[in-house]
Amino acid sequence: MSSRDSGGAASPPSRGHCGLRVLWDERLAGYDFGPGHPMNPVRVELTIALAREFGLLDRANVTVAGFDAADDALLGLVHEEPYIAAVKHAGATGLPELRLGLGSADNPVFLGMHDASALIAGASVAGARAVWTGEAEHAANVSGGLHHALAGAASGFCIYNDPAIAIAWLLENGAERVAYVDIDVHHGDGVQAAFYDDPRVMTISLHETPRTLFPGTGFPNETGGPNAPGSAVNVALPPGTGDAAWLRAFEAVVPPLLRAFAPQVLVTQHGADAHALDPLAHLILSVDGQRTAYARLHELAHEVSGGRWLATGGGGYELVQVVPRAWTHLLAEAAGRPIDPLAATPDGWRGLVRLRTEEIAPRRMTDGTSEVHVQTWESGYDPANPVDQAVLATRRAVFPEHGLDPMTDI
């Protein structure tokens, strides 16, 4: 299980047919901060409903499996015991514990909060286990990706940090190198913090610059602790960054670092809030740009980590127009059967959207940008361009730690 070579005899073989384990049951929609909160679980309900309408969950290579809530020992791989106790207390009494971020406007206390949060963590761990043992090549938990939760505090709508707990589980079970790529519009600060000084985990986050967006961290000079130089990677993009520039930044940073690090497992966080319509942030991606990024991460999982890939959801606050389509594309991609972007959204799903939200559903799976043309770093860079400046700052900060040339390597 701990072979250094991802293709070695002790590692599960890549089977090449994209077996996908989907971690889902209705209870995951119980992670609900209540009316008026931006992170409404209708977004995951509508995602699963759309995926079902496309028949994705009925495919022979897709299994929808049960899972248990994470117990205290699992949660304790990342979270401090007094914090877990406080979440349980708040979830049982409804009383805030503001010192630990519980009961703020971002993280209102709700009854059953511990159980709902531990269930999401358990789903991500079940995904990690399926991928690590070879039961499934890929796994996806669209209700997960709660990347802001800290060891001892709730933050940014996140109670327990399911991606960090899943990664910690992998390390406990013999993984020696795990890469985490976070494409949420916000910095993946909680996951970065959990492994900041751990050379076994590389965290890469592409996000809107902390100068204009929560949580105020994720600058390129955050590169890892003294025992793990270059293990934290941050691409801080200017407001207004769209598909082509975002994908150019992705290509200039993510593939070369993943190839250099050679992870045994790839864990990805797919917050859909970099979309232009998202109400909480200022990047302007389309569903087509997002879909392109998912396809690249899928390709990279096969290239660098023997196909072992755990994908999670994350942020995303345009509940109807964006999140369900973005993550249905993600599930389809992970199942090895991408959906034609020109496909119409099924009538049944549009009816459900009307019923559940009184909104008019999007009619197609595209935003109209079927092919995103990306100019790669190879073709040169423009020192006056703010996206290129951001990319170069990141490359300068971490590439030398991995034996890569910040100016030329791709």
Ligand SMILES: [Zn+2]
């Ligand atoms: Zn695959």
Ligand SMILES: [Zn+2]
């Ligand atoms: Zn976010």
